[in-house]
Every structure is written in structure tokens, then in C-alpha cells.
Amino acid sequence: MQPILEMRDITKTFPGVKALTNVNLSVMPAEIHAIVGENGAGKSTLMKVLSGVYPDGTFTGKIMFEGKEQKFSTISDSEDIGIIIIHQELALVPLLSIAENIFLGHETAKMGVINWYEAFARTKELLAKVGLKENPDTLITNIGTGKQQLVEIAKALNKKVKLLILDEPTSSLNEKDSDALLELLMGFRSQGISSILITHKLNEVTKVSDRITVIRDGSTIDTMDCSDGTVDEDRIIRAMVGRELSDRYPPRHATIGEPVLEVKDWSVYHPHHADRHTIKGVNLTVKAGEVVGIAGLMGAGRTEFAMSLFGRSWGQKITGSVKLHGKDVDVSTIPRAVDAGLAYVTEDRKTYGLVLIDHIKHNITLANLEDVSKKGVIDDIRELQVANGYRRDLGIRSSSVFQKTGNLSGGNQQKVVLSKWLFSGPDVLILDEPTRGIDVGAKYEIYGIINKLAEAGKAVIVISSEMPELLGMSDRIYVMNEGRFVAEMPVAEASQEAIMRAIMRS
Structure with a gap:
């Protein structure tokens, strides 16, 4: 059987950093293919290459979809042939209705006039497919995160999806909503839709995946076939981190x-x-x-x-x-x-824990500026010493403390948040x-x-x-x-x- 997707020798470089090196990935028709790896391994970068966020010409290698080479200049180019990506941060407008979000940019209009009857009828059909009973005119802000995730999937179905990419789809869902989402993916598989699942929850990976590709340090390490029953969490972890983790939790005394x-x-x-x-x-x-x-x-x-x-x-x-x-x-x-x-490390580090557009140094000292100031003026040398100390002690992987916090992996962002509050004493x-x-x-x-x-x-x-x-x-x-x-x-x-x-x- 011919793969629906082949990514061959994908290499992507940013200034001073090689994010991907000759990465290969193939996805079969009606397959759930998991991609796992540590934060910063290159998973999201690879998906951005595939979905056109990084356009053709900014990377080397080939993308083959349904047997034809594809060159995407925009996200619309990939969506037009049925490749739809749903990011961890949902792309929904809170104060618009479910129907308005589903058809945003793809309005059912003639002569510039939207046919709301058709839009609402089609929305009801799509919501039924993902197991939602909400009214199409319900505002997104009035439904929970789990249901918002399902609206994103309904939106993808409206675009006639052939390959659905889900980036950490269950990271903010409870166990019940997570199970419902995974059941939905397995239902899509039976309908012939392929899925790429990116998640850190290894129990989900082993539960629903047909194959698993491990990426480490921007390179493909292994692709595992789950059909023979030899893939367990320990094997995946060894491939991800390149070493044994004999115990998931370090010993405490x-x-x-x-x-x-x-x-x-x-x-x-x-x-x-x-x-x-x-x-x-x-x-x-x-x-x-x-x-x-x-x-x-x-x-x-x-x-x-x-x-x-x-x-x-x-x-x-x-x-x-x-x-x-x-x-x-x-x-x-x-x-x-x-x-x-008291110090409180929020569950939503990107919204409430960090200033993503600012660099590591300023984020670390933000909660205790008094200790790096003299008479209300920041002491740059003292601030630099403090930031470098926490970068070293907590193992924050970055080019320097002047790297933008938004460009760090999730684990390193969390270490910056911890550093900020530890510095407050x-x-x-x-x-x-x-x-x-x-x-x-x-x-x-x-x-x-x-x-x-x-x-x-x-x-x-x-x-x-x-x-x-x-x-x-x-x-x-x-x-x-x-x-x-x-x-x-x-x-x-x-x-x-x-x-x-x-x-x-x-």
C-alpha cells in the first residue's frame, strides 16, 4: 500500500541552529501515526514544514502527498489538498459562535451575502459527527476546552480533511474528554482518515497508535510498529531520551x-x-x-x-x-x-507565567526587582549574574539568557517560571x-x-x-x-x- 504522506530528508535551519536534520516520516492511509520526542526535539517544526507555516524554499527535502510532490507556500495550500493541523493553542475566536468559527474564511456566501440557513444546517451535521449537541449559535467562550477541541475537529472536517494533525490535543483536557477525543480519532481511522498525533502522554500513544516515530535532537531515531505488541512505554522513553529512565521519579529522602x-x-x-x-x-x-x-x-x-x-x-x-x-x-x-x-507557579505559563516576547534574564528577575536594583534603577550586572546562576543551576537549555522566552521548549519555559519564583525567596x-x-x-x-x-x-x-x-x-x-x-x-x-x-x- 502506498503511503498517503512521505516526508523525505527534511532539513530546516534557523540562524545558528539546525532544527531538523534529514528527517523522514511516512503515514499510511487510515493510520494513526504518533510522533513523540522531548521538548525541542523538532516535532512542531516538522509539522510546520508539512502544513506550510514554513513555506517551500525555507527548508530542504521533499513532501509527497497521495503520490505527488507538494510545495506549499501558505497554510491554505496544504489545507486545499486535505492536510489540516490543529495546534495546542486553539485557533478559535471566543466571542464568535460555533458556526461562525467553523466557516470563518470559508463562508457559505453568494454575492457577498452569507447563507446562514446553510451554515447552521452544515454545522449541525459536523457537530453530530464529533459528538456535540450544542446549538450552532452558541458562543465559543460559553463551552469548555474539551468541546472547543471538538469544534476545531469539526472545522477540519468541513475542509474535507484527509490527514489530520493534532498537536498535544489532550494537554488541557480531563480524562473523560481525552478518552472521548481518542475514540473519535479511532472512528476517523475506520472512515479512512489518517491522523498524526503529537503528545507527551505515552499511555495515549500506546493506546491508539498504529505506528510511532521518535524524533530526538532534530533527527528521526526510530519508527515502531505497534501491531506486534512489542512497543511499551519504556522502549519509547529509551528512544526519546537516549538513555534508560529506570525510575520515572527521582528518589526522595x-x-x-x-x-x-x-x-x-x-x-x-x-x-x-x-x-x-x-x-x-x-x-x-x-x-x-x-x-x-x-x-x-x-x-x-x-x-x-x-x-x-x-x-x-x-x-x-x-x-x-x-x-x-x-x-x-x-x-x-x-x-x-x-x-x-508565598509563590504560585501557574498552570498556564504562556499566558500568566511568562512574558514570551522578552528574554530569559528579565523573566527570571521579574518577581523580585528589588534585589537587582539600587534606588529604583536596575543593576544590569547583578541581574545578569542572577539570571546566569539560575540558568546554570536549573539546567535551562538556551543560547544565552538573552534568548526570547517564547522560543524555548515547554520544559525550559517551565524552568524559567520556577527560577522567577525561586528568586523571590x-x-x-x-x-x-x-x-x-x-x-x-x-x-x-x-x-x-x-x-x-x-x-x-x-x-x-x-x-x-x-x-x-x-x-x-x-x-x-x-x-x-x-x-x-x-x-x-x-x-x-x-x-x-x-x-x-x-x-x-x-
């Missing part, structure tokens, strides 16, 4: 001290709906040298709790008390929370989804940093949707459901089953 953070009767109402009680009488204690995990399903209130605690950056009518080292502290604003010794670090969207090798490095913080006597809170991560990194776990802590357990007594049991019984 916890020395737990006295309580550092004590939260009592914490209650929060929704910022826009004053009658919606979101966080309901939460009590939490974290000790020096302790890593405390917070488990819960999407919507349980974990992020809302963390943000409300950190300078009341979420919610209204907030009540309750906070003690640090046994003394009441004022955390009513973000500056006061930082001064008290906190006693308590709240890490919200600290490894979201980063590869298994970079995850291991982040886990090592968390361990070092605990060993230094910091109190660490980890919020994660990945239960194995919580079980592998925590000393103690709180389970949250519907705005309450419904269970607390030492990690020795915790398991995925015990956590889910606590959630379902509450």
Missing part, C-alpha cells in the same frame, strides 16, 4: 519539619457569580521539607483554591486565615502574598500542573528540582491531574471534590483507586 503553612476555614465565592460558593471551608497544613499533593477531577476547585490563596487573585468574599511559621499573615494582594513568602511554593505539556525527560528534571526545594526546607504544594505524578512525588495527598477536601492520606496509604473512591463517595 524527606526530612519533614514543623508546619510552615496553615490554612483554616478558607472559603471563596465565584468572582462573577456572587451566589456560587466555590471553595468551602478548606483546611490545609504543609510542613517544612514536605511535598503535599492536591488531587481531584477537573472542576474540583484546586486551581481556584491556589489562586485565591495567592493574593486573592481569584474569587470574591474570601474568608479564612493563613499562618506562616505559626504567625498570621496578610495575603490579601499578590505583593503581600509574595512578601509573606519563598517559603511556600504552589506548583499548579508543573509538568503539563512537557516531555518525560524534562519532567524528570522538574521532579529533581522539586526534591531539591523540599530538601532545602521549603514547603511545596503540587496540584496535578496526573495521579501517578502525585503518587510518585508527594509525601501526603489531599483529595478535593466540589470545592472541599474530602480525604487526606499519607502517600504510603494512597493509590489511584483510593483517591477515586474518596471522590466518588463524597
Whole structure:
């Protein structure tokens, strides 16, 4: 059988960096083909070459689609022949309706007048194919992330997709929505549609893929056939990182001290709906040298709790008390929370954690400019020393601290966010989804940093949707459901089953 897609000897160079070196990829008709690799390995660059983001002439090599050589100058060129890419950051307009988003740029118009009847009828057909029952005139902002992802796929179906490329499609979805999306991909396969799946979630890769291509340092390392049952997560990891990861989580030698953070009767109402009680009488204690995990399903209130605690950056009518080292502290604003010794690493590093258009140096010192200033004037030499120190200590892979943060891989961006908050000198670090969207090798490095913080006597809170991560990194776990802590357990007594049991019984 002839491949629907062949990419032959693709080489792409940026100034001073060879991003891809003679990469080869083939995708068969009606195949789900996974592409895996560490952050910065070249996966997204390869897909941008394929989809026309990087036009013909900016790279070397050949793209063959349905047996013919293709040369794309724009994204429209690739879409016109049925290659559709859905990026991790969804390309939807929040204040337009589902129908308007699906037909944006491809309007059903005659003589400049849109035929809304036809657009709405076609939208209903497309939504039914992806399992959505929403009204076509529903605004995108009024549906959840999982449903927005399905609208993107419906949009692709409207363009008569033959090869669907999904870049980290489940990174911000809960387990239920992730499973629904993967089931949809398998349904497309039965209809003859090929898919390229880029994801860091190896359980998803092994669950749905027909073949897996591993890219490391801009080169093709291996293509594995899943049909014979010899592909497991350990084999994929070895190919991705070029070494054995005998344990996914580095060993911890916890020395737990006295309580550092004590939260009592914490209650929060929704910022826009004053009658919606979101966080309901939460009590939490974290000790020096302790890593405390917070488990819960999407919507349980974990992020809302963390943000409300950190300078009341979420919610209204907030009540309750906070003690640090046994003394009441004022955390009513973000500056006061930082001064008290709290730091919050957001789950959305690109929107709230970093200034992507600025370089590493400025991002690292942003939360503590006082320590690199004299009489209100930044000391450039001191700032450079601080930034270079964190770049070295946390292993931030970059050309220098003057590299733009937006050009770093996800794992290195996360290290910059951690550096920023470590430089503020906190006693308590709240890490919200600290490894979201980063590869298994970079995850291991982040886990090592968390361990070092605990060993230094910091109190660490980890919020994660990945239960194995919580079980592998925590000393103690709180389970949250519907705005309450419904269970607390030492990690020795915790398991995925015990956590889910606590959630379902509450």
C-alpha cells in the first residue's frame, strides 16, 4: 500500500541552529501515526514544514502527498489538498459562535451575502459527527476546552480533511474528554482518515497508535510498529531520551519539619457569580521539607483554591486565615502574598507565567526587582549574574539568557517560571500542573528540582491531574471534590483507586 504522506530528508535551519536534520516520516492511509520526542526535539517544526507555516524554499527535502510532490507556500495550500493541523493553542475566536468559527474564511456566501440557513444546517451535521449537541449559535467562550477541541475537529472536517494533525490535543483536557477525543480519532481511522498525533502522554500513544516515530535532537531515531505488541512505554522513553529512565521519579529522602503553612476555614465565592460558593471551608497544613499533593477531577476547585490563596487573585468574599511559621499573615494582594513568602507557579505559563516576547534574564528577575536594583534603577550586572546562576543551576537549555522566552521548549519555559519564583525567596511554593505539556525527560528534571526545594526546607504544594505524578512525588495527598477536601492520606496509604473512591463517595 502506498503511503498517503512521505516526508523525505527534511532539513530546516534557523540562524545558528539546525532544527531538523534529514528527517523522514511516512503515514499510511487510515493510520494513526504518533510522533513523540522531548521538548525541542523538532516535532512542531516538522509539522510546520508539512502544513506550510514554513513555506517551500525555507527548508530542504521533499513532501509527497497521495503520490505527488507538494510545495506549499501558505497554510491554505496544504489545507486545499486535505492536510489540516490543529495546534495546542486553539485557533478559535471566543466571542464568535460555533458556526461562525467553523466557516470563518470559508463562508457559505453568494454575492457577498452569507447563507446562514446553510451554515447552521452544515454545522449541525459536523457537530453530530464529533459528538456535540450544542446549538450552532452558541458562543465559543460559553463551552469548555474539551468541546472547543471538538469544534476545531469539526472545522477540519468541513475542509474535507484527509490527514489530520493534532498537536498535544489532550494537554488541557480531563480524562473523560481525552478518552472521548481518542475514540473519535479511532472512528476517523475506520472512515479512512489518517491522523498524526503529537503528545507527551505515552499511555495515549500506546493506546491508539498504529505506528510511532521518535524524533530526538532534530533527527528521526526510530519508527515502531505497534501491531506486534512489542512497543511499551519504556522502549519509547529509551528512544526519546537516549538513555534508560529506570525510575520515572527521582528518589526522595524527606526530612519533614514543623508546619510552615496553615490554612483554616478558607472559603471563596465565584468572582462573577456572587451566589456560587466555590471553595468551602478548606483546611490545609504543609510542613517544612514536605511535598503535599492536591488531587481531584477537573472542576474540583484546586486551581481556584491556589489562586485565591495567592493574593486573592481569584474569587470574591474570601474568608479564612493563613499562618506562616505559626504567625498570621496578610495575603490579601499578590505583593503581600509574595512578601509573606508565598509563590504560585501557574498552570498556564504562556499566558500568566511568562512574558514570551522578552528574554530569559528579565523573566527570571521579574518577581523580585528589588534585589537587582539600587534606588529604583536596575543593576544590569547583578541581574545578569542572577539570571546566569539560575540558568546554570536549573539546567535551562538556551543560547544565552538573552534568548526570547517564547522560543524555548515547554520544559525550559517551565524552568524559567520556577527560577522567577525561586528568586523571590519563598517559603511556600504552589506548583499548579508543573509538568503539563512537557516531555518525560524534562519532567524528570522538574521532579529533581522539586526534591531539591523540599530538601532545602521549603514547603511545596503540587496540584496535578496526573495521579501517578502525585503518587510518585508527594509525601501526603489531599483529595478535593466540589470545592472541599474530602480525604487526606499519607502517600504510603494512597493509590489511584483510593483517591477515586474518596471522590466518588463524597
